[in-house]
Amino acid sequence: MIPFSPPRIDDKTIEEVNKALLSGWITTGPRTREFEQRIASYCGVKKVLCVNSASAGLELALRWFGVQAGDEVILPAYTYAATANVVIHCGATPVMVDSNKDDFNINVEAVRQAITPRTKVIMPVDIGGMPCDYQALHKLVNTPGVKQMFTPRSDNQRTLARIMILSDSAHSIGGVYHGRKTGALADISVFSFHAVKNLTTAEGGAVCLNLPDCFSLEEIYKQLNIKSLHGQTKDAFSKMQIGNWEYDIVEAGQKCNMTDIAAAIGLVELARYEDDMLVKRKTIFDAYSAAFAQEPWAELPLYHTADRISSCHLYLLRIKNIGIEERNAIIDYIFRQEVAVNVHYKPLPLMTYYKHLGYNMNHYPVAYDNYCREISLPVYYNLSHSDIKTVINAVKAAVNKVLYNSKA
Numbered sequence: 001m002i003p004f005s006p007p008r009i010d011d012k013t014i015e016e017v018n019k020a021l022l023s024g025w026i027t028t029g030p031r032t033r034e035f036e037q038r039i040a041s042y043c044g045v046k047k048v049l050c051v052n053s054a055s056a057g058l059e060l061a062l063r064w065f066g067v068q069a070g071d072e073v074i075l076p077a078y079t080y081a082a083t084a085n086v087v088i089h090c091g092a093t094p095v096m097v098d099s100n101k102d103d104f105n106i107n108v109e110a111v112r113q114a115i116t117p118r119t120k121v122i123m124p125v126d127i128g129g130m131p132c133d134y135q136a137l138h139k140l141v142n143t144p145g146v147k148q149m150f151t152p153r154s155d156n157q158r159t160l161a162r163i164m165i166l167s168d169s170a171h172s173i174g175g176v177y178h179g180r181k182t183g184a185l186a187d188i189s190v191f192s193f194h195a196v197k198n199l200t201t202a203e204g205g206a207v208c209l210n211l212p213d214c215f216s217l218e219e220i221y222k223q224l225n226i227k228s229l230h231g232q233t234k235d236a237f238s239k240m241q242i243g244n245w246e247y248d249i250v251e252a253g254q255k256c257n258m259t260d261i262a263a264a265i266g267l268v269e270l271a272r273y274e275d276d277m278l279v280k281r282k283t284i285f286d287a288y289s290a291a292f293a294q295e296p297w298a299e300l301p302l303y304h305t306a307d308r309i310s311s312c313h314l315y316l317l318r319i320k321n322i323g324i325e326e327r328n329a330i331i332d333y334i335f336r337q338e339v340a341v342n343v344h345y346k347p348l349p350l351m352t353y354y355k356h357l358g359y360n361m362n363h364y365p366v367a368y369d370n371y372c373r374e375i376s377l378p379v380y381y382n383l384s385h386s387d388i389k390t391v392i393n394a395v396k397a398a399v400n401k402v403l404y405n406s407k408a
């Protein structure tokens with residue numbers, strides 16, 4: 001069976017994790033701090049805080065901004081549940097909007113129409129690794145009418161004096177938009193280092209701070225760090241230093257710090273990310289696109305345009321003019337040929353929980369059409385040339401079988 005996206009774990013990873021384990025310090029410490037600095041310099045942002053998941057990082061950012069009951073956060077219907085659930089954890093309301101047909105990302109015109117005086121945050125998601133249209137989003141939140149409508153309810157909201165752009169960059173580390181890397185494109189961006197993501201620490205995430213100069217990023221880093229440790233003013237590593245045992249609790253914070261064991265994996269991953277892992281992912285994307293370009297049924301994903309480069313996280317193939325039943329039959333037939341594929345995403349309004357909250361899939365026709373026709377293909381570092389051929393042949397045979405009923 002060709003798996004969908006196993007992690008790249010080799011001697012180098014094992015060696016660095018061993019060193020961390022034997023170092024005498026296994027929770028948040030020097031490796032986590034070094035990983036933060038390396039992410040910051042890789043992405044071109046000033047401050048990065050590592051946490052134990054992207055979900056936790058997104059929630060920290062929402063809470064830092066004072067998002068609460070009565071507030072609205074605009075996000076795409078076409079995303080993973082984490083994007084909406086963190087908003088619900090804060091007591092606020094996710095306002096879901098439709099997607100673009102071309103790149104699967106949040107539709108900026110739909111965002112504009114969804115803005116109300118209760119809107120505090122827009123959460124775009126770089127689906128599959130392709131950066132959203134951040135220039136259009138920044139322009140939108142700075143439009144005089146939209147700024148005037150903004151109704152701050154916390155000190156940080158008063159300081160920003162507009163809707164915050166909080167990017168769910170779970171897929172897009174290494175992606176580029178107008179020459180700048182993800183992490184540096186929104187006010188705050190959050191990466192995921194979950195096991196299936198481009199760059200992994202098994203579980204983990206990073207909060208990249210890129211807020212305007214009216215904020216001290218150093219100060220926000222400290223505040224977020226405290227929020228990630230039960231509101232405790234000193235982390236365990238600082239408390240170890242002479243005369244430093246005493247600490248205070250300043251709020252009922254979360255508990256979502258990254259461990260140095262996880263950071264050890266991340267340091268290895270990041271050191272070989274740009275010149276090795278990303279190159280390999282792009283090669284796989286190119287091979288898939290070359291193989292399907294001539295097929296009349298294939299709609300290829302966008303992953304490189306004049307102003308945007310994807311991190312090549314998900315190869316989002318669409319089949320033209322089919323519905324859910326045909327798509328599912330194609331997937332079954334691909335699996336029967338020992339190739340694991342996936343669907344990204346079943347939109348949230350189709351899920352029981354959100355359906356019960358009143359979200360209705362009829363309001364998101366583009367997201368629904370994208371979902372019905374989408375199949376994500378395996379992309380990972382150790383996928384060999386012959387594996388790539390196997391995947392391509394399995395997809396072609398499945399489409400021919402289901403659409404043209406051929407015996408191929």
Ligand SMILES: *Cc1c(COP(=O)(O)O)cnc(C)c1O
Nearest residue numbers: 053054055080082170192193194
């Ligand atoms: C994976 C993912 C997340 C959550 O990441 P975790 O690190 O698992 O919390 C959030 N949003 C999207 C779009 C994701 O794919």
